Structure formats: C-alpha cells, structure tokens
Amino acid sequence: MATTSFTKKTLGLETAEPAVTPPPSNGAETTFVKKPKLGGGKSRKREIPEGLWTKCPKCTTMVFDKELDENLKVCPHCQHHFRIGARERIHSLVETCSFEEMDAEMVSVDVLTFTGVSSYASKLAGYQKSTGQKDAVVTGIGKVGEHRVCLGVMDFTFLGGSMGSVVGEKLTRLIEKGTEKSLPVVIISTSGGARMYEGMFSLMQMAKTCGALAYHAKAKLPYISVLTDPTTAGVMASYASVGDLIIAEPGAMIGFAGPRVIKDTTQAELPPGFQTAEFLLDRGLIDAIVSRKDMKNQLIEYLDFMSVGLRRSAKG
Numbered sequence: 174m175a176t177t178s179f180t181k182k183t184l185g186l187e188t189a190e191p192a193v194t195p196p197p198s199n200g201a202e203t204t205f206v207k208k209p210k211l212g213g214g215k216s217r218k219r220e221i222p223e224g225l226w227t228k229c230p231k232c233t234t235m236v237f238d239k240e241l242d243e244n245l246k247v248c249p250h251c252q253h254h255f256r257i258g259a260r261e262r263i264h265s266l267v268e269t270c271s272f273e274e275m276d277a278e279m280v281s282v283d284v285l286t287f288t289g290v291s292s293y294a295s296k297l298a299g300y301q302k303s304t305g306q307k308d309a310v311v312t313g314i315g316k317v318g319e320h321r322v323c324l325g326v327m328d329f330t331f332l333g334g335s336m337g338s339v340v341g342e343k344l345t346r347l348i349e350k351g352t353e354k355s356l357p358v359v360i361i362s363t364s365g366g367a368r369m370y371e372g373m374f375s376l377m378q379m380a381k382t383c384g385a386l387a388y389h390a391k392a393k394l395p396y397i398s399v400l401t402d403p404t405t406a407g408v409m410a411s412y413a414s415v416g417d418l419i420i421a422e423p424g425a426m427i428g429f430a431g432p433r434v435i436k437d438t439t440q441a442e443l444p445p446g447f448q449t450a451e452f453l454l455d456r457g458l459i460d461a462i463v464s465r466k467d468m469k470n471q472l473i474e475y476l477d478f479m480s481v482g483l484r485r486s487a488k489g
C-alpha cells in the first residue's frame with residue numbers, strides 16, 4: 174500500500190514539475206523581460222497543484238487529498254490527525270439524516286463595536302462567507318449508534334474556534350435541552366479560547382456553560398468532552414475540562430496558556446511533549462486517547478456503559 178501511494182506521489186510531482194521550469198528572466202532588454210515574467214509567475218503557482226495534495230506536517234509525505242478525505246483527514250502514513258471541520262465531523266459520527274441542528278441562524282452582535290486592524294463586524298462577515306457558517310460551533314441532536322445525543326462540535330476555521338456569546342449560548346441551550354430531554358451531551362472542542370472581540374461577554378460564557386453543565390450533572394446525565402487539536406485557554410478552562418469522561422485525539426495540543434507564555438513566565442525548561450494529549454493522559458487530566466477512526470465506536474461504547482448506570486440509578 175505504501176509503495177502505491179509513493180508512486181502516486183512521485184507521479185503527481187513529476188507531472189507538476191515541467192510547469193515549474195520558468196523561463197530565466199535575466200534578460201537585459203525590458204521589452205523582452207516583461208512577457209516571460211508573466212508566464213514565470215503563473216507556473217510557479219502550479220508547483221503543487223492546489224487542492225490535490227497536502228503535505229503532512231508530521232511525516233512530510235505528500236498525501237493525495239481524496240485519500241486524506243476518505244481517511245477522515247488522518248495521514249495514512251503516520252496517523253497525524255489534521256484539523257477537520259464541524260460538518261465533516263458530525264457526518265463521521267451521527268447516523269445518516271439523524272442530525273437536527275439547533276439555533277443554526279444565531280449570530281453575534283458587535284456589542285463593543287470593536288475595531289482593530291479590521292472591525293469585528295467585517296471579520297464576522299468574512300468568516301461567515303468563507304466557512305458558510307454563522308459562528309464557531311454547530312449544535313444539535315443526533316443519533317450516535319442507538320443513542321440520541323446532544324452534540325456540539327466546534328470549528329477551528331471560524332475565527333480560530335473562539336468562544337464568543339454565540340458559541341456559549343448555543344452550547345448552553347444544547348446542554349439545557351439535554352437536561353430537559355434526559356439526553357447525554359457530547360461536546361467536541363477545538364478552540365483558541367475566548368473571543369477577544371467580545372471582551373467580557375465572551376468570558377461570561379465560561380461560567381454560563383459550566384452552570385448549565387452543573388444542572389445536567391445534577392440530573393445524573395453523562396457528559397463526554399472530546400478535545401481535539403488545539404483546545405486551549407477559556408474553552409479548556411471551562412466546559413472542555415469538566416466532562417464526566419474527557420477524551421482526546423492523538424497528538425492534540427491541549428492547555429490553558431501556550432507553551433511560550435508558560436516558558437517565559439516560569440523561566441523553566443518545559444518537558445518534552447508538554448501540552449500534548451499523550452502528556453496529559455500520562456498525568457491523569459484526560460481519560461483516554463481515541464483516534465478519529467475509532468471515535469464513533471468508542472463513543473457508542475462509552476454511552477452504552479454510562480447509560481447502564483443511568484438506568485440503574487433511575488431504578489434505585
């Protein structure tokens with residue numbers, strides 16, 4: 174298998190290569206230089222045909238995009254887990270046509286009329302257009318195996334998966350729906366933290382989501398938190414770290430402050446593998462590391478196990 178994909182790789186590169194040889198543009202006469210320059214620029218862009226191959230950052234293999242998509246965005250050579258969009262992930266977890274989305278149209282209000290390099294309003298509009306989503310989380314009720322589950326999935330491509338009032342509100346409503354309907358909650362996180370464009374309004378979401386989860390826990394309902402690359406800051410410091418079960422994808426970066434900030438503050442050398450899922454599993458912060466391909470089956474197994482307890486406690 175490895176050899177076939179290797180030939181594929183070289184084939185792709187070879188086909189791309191002839192286009193790379195740009196005419197040498199060191200001619201002296203300006204009239205002659207201008208024309209080849211245009212051609213040279215174009216062919217340089219074609220060095221790696223865009224949207225066909227992706228270079229794996231871990232093993233540096235060129236992976237055929239179609240192969241990567243079919244493999245749930247996991248490198249077939251080294252099992253590196255690429256980031257995956259919320260829709261794709263939901264599709265990989267729930268039974269076909271079983272997902273009913275909630276609050277799909279909820280959008281942020283620019284309360285602070287925040288303006289930095291560009292305004293928050295224009296950033297929101299830009300990301301809404303490029304991702305086709307209204308904000309950084311998709312929530313709804315779907316079936317995972319036999320279990321109806323309140324599922325919230327974050328999307329890093331929307332403003333770094335940052336948690337503003339929409340992310341907080343949508344997740345809170347999802348959790349409250351779970352409490353109301355006695356359903357388990359599964360939240361798959363990926364986030365750079367609270368959304369600075371919303372100031373305190375985004376920080377308030379930490380307490381709000383955790384408050385809703387506390388009521389959900391009081392009703393003895395299971396909450397599984399899945400941490401994916403990266404889960405940091407305000408999200409890690411709130412709902413992502415309070416799961417009854419906390420699982421992570423292999424190699425995911427998980428932490429509160431980034432390693433550089435910690436290193437600068439403590440002035441200490443950080444241990445190897447610091448803030449990776451594997452490091453945190455070793456130290457008991459997370460309960461299991463589950464690869465993306467096993468995620469659905471593993472979630473079903475956990476939900477089976479947790480609902481047995483649920484049924485027992487309902488009886489007792």
Ligand SMILES: [Zn+2]
Nearest residue numbers: 229232248251
């Ligand atoms: Zn790889």
